[in-house]
Amino acid sequence: MRLDGKTALVTGAGSGIGKAIAETYAREGARVALADVDLDAAKAAARAIGNNAIAVRCDVTKKAEITAAVAETVGAFGALDILVNNAGATHVNKPMLEIGEEEYDRIFAVNVKGLFQFCQAVVPHFRTAGGGTIINIGSTAGLRPRPGLSAYNATKGAVHTLTKSLAVELAPDRIRVCAVAPVATDTPLLPSFLGSAPGQREKFIATVPLGRLAQPQDIANAALFLASADADFVTGNIVEVDGGRCV
Numbered sequence: 001m002r003l004d005g006k007t008a009l010v011t012g013a014g015s016g017i018g019k020a021i022a023e024t025y026a027r028e029g030a031r032v033a034l035a036d037v038d039l040d041a042a043k044a045a046a047r048a049i050g051n052n053a054i055a056v057r058c059d060v061t062k063k064a065e066i067t068a069a070v071a072e073t074v075g076a077f078g079a080l081d082i083l084v085n086n087a088g089a090t091h092v093n094k095p096m097l098e099i100g101e102e103e104y105d106r107i108f109a110v111n112v113k114g115l116f117q118f119c120q121a122v123v124p125h126f127r128t129a130g131g132g133t134i135i136n137i138g139s140t141a142g143l144r145p146r147p148g149l150s151a152y153n154a155t156k157g158a159v160h161t162l163t164k165s166l167a168v169e170l171a172p173d174r175i176r177v178c179a180v181a182p183v184a185t186d187t188p189l190l191p192s193f194l195g196s197a198p199g200q201r202e203k204f205i206a207t208v209p210l211g212r213l214a215q216p217q218d219i220a221n222a223a224l225f226l227a228s229a230d231a232d233f234v235t236g237n238i239v240e241v242d243g244g245r246c247v
Contacts, residue, residue: 002228004029007077009070011060011118012087014041016187017137020216021084021223026052028224030082033073035060037087060087060114061106070121079129082227083122085115085159086137093148093195104151111155112162119166123175131174135226136163137219138179140242148195156181160238167236176235178226183242185214209244 008025012018014036022032026049034049035058036042042055054076058069074080089110091103119134126132141149142156160179167177184193184204190213194200205212222241225231240246 001029002224002230003082006030006081006227007033007073007079008082008084008227009033009035009056009073009080009122010084010086011035011058011114014038014045016189017182017185017216017219018084018086019045020220021086022046022053023049024217024220024224025082025227026050028228030227031077033069033076035069035087058087060118061109063117066114066117066121070118070125074125080122080125080132081129082133082135083118084135084137084223084227085118087114088137088189090149090152090189090192092192095148096150099151107151107155108158111152112158115159116162119177123170123173126170126175127173132176133227133231134166134170134175134177135223136177136179137223138163138181138238140181140183140240140246143181143238143240144246149193152193163238164236171235176226176231178231178235179238180219180222180226181238181240181242181246182214182219183208183240183245185216185219187216207245208242209247212243214241214243 010022013022013034031052034042035056037059039057046053046055056069058065138159139156141153145153163179
């Protein structure tokens with residue numbers, strides 16, 4: 001049990017990568033708060049996990065809901081040790097001139113502003129506890145950008161830089177901050193990333209040396225390591241889970 005006695009809050013945990021991380025953490029002994037803007041999805045995922053999980057509704061673009069989600073987690077479990085900033089948004093793959101201002105603002109509000117404000121909300125709890133771990137879900141899009149995803153790519157580059165910045169700033173408080181950078185992952189958002197042209201999935205897989213897309217469990221495995229005592233001397237890292245695509 002690599003996370004026995006720990007409490008984690010995972011955003012965007014109603015489906016996909018966030019759900020896989022929450023399930024993996026629970027199997028490894030953690031108590032988990034599954035936060036999602038879709039409360040029904042979060043409740044279903046929490047029920048499947050069992051008594052050591054709760055569902056929390058949270059729109060990460062709203063600071064008041066972030067504050068409430070952290071308070072609800074601490075109230076339910078009496079502690080908070082791990083934050084996984086997984087909630088994310090994207091736009092359909094398209095030329096940069098077709099990305100509207102409202103769409104651009106929404107993507108940055110979810111992927112960057114929401115992540116930053118969640119970090120602000122948990123740091124006081126971590127300082128009181130004498131330490132903690134923040135894991136941000138970045139993307140290979142922030143390392144090897146693909147055409148048609150310019151706004152999304154920019155948000156993930158910001159996530160990676162923010163991760164390193166916070167790692168340095170918070171190290172004296174024994175708060176570790178790392179990121180996981182997945183390659184295209186088999187989740188409901190995948191068609192938005194790849195676009196609608198026939199054969200896009202196969203073309204992308206051909207660029208991955210290990211010959212497949214990432215699965216949510218691949219990302220969860222990396223997030224488990226980063227949250228565990230095995231990673232006690234690891235901070236500021238962007239861990240690529242990409243089948244070799246960024247080599």
